[in-house]
Amino acid sequence: MEMIKELWAFLRARKKFWLWPIFLMMIVLGGLIVLAKGSAIAPFIYTLF
Numbered sequence: 001m002e003m004i005k006e007l008w009a010f011l012r013a014r015k016k017f018w019l020w021p022i023f024l025m026m027i028v029l030g031g032l033i034v035l036a037k038g039s040a041i042a043p044f045i046y047t048l049f
Helices: 002-014 017-037 042-048
Strands: none
Touching (some): 002 017
């Protein structure tokens, strides 16, 4: 949680709000990779790509 606070402080101080969508997409894609690793959802995720 501390890392998120520091990241938010950095982005707010440097006015880099345009980076948030990039971070969100990285989190979503990371979650898809974790789900695709070994679950019943994997075949459905593979069809997306």
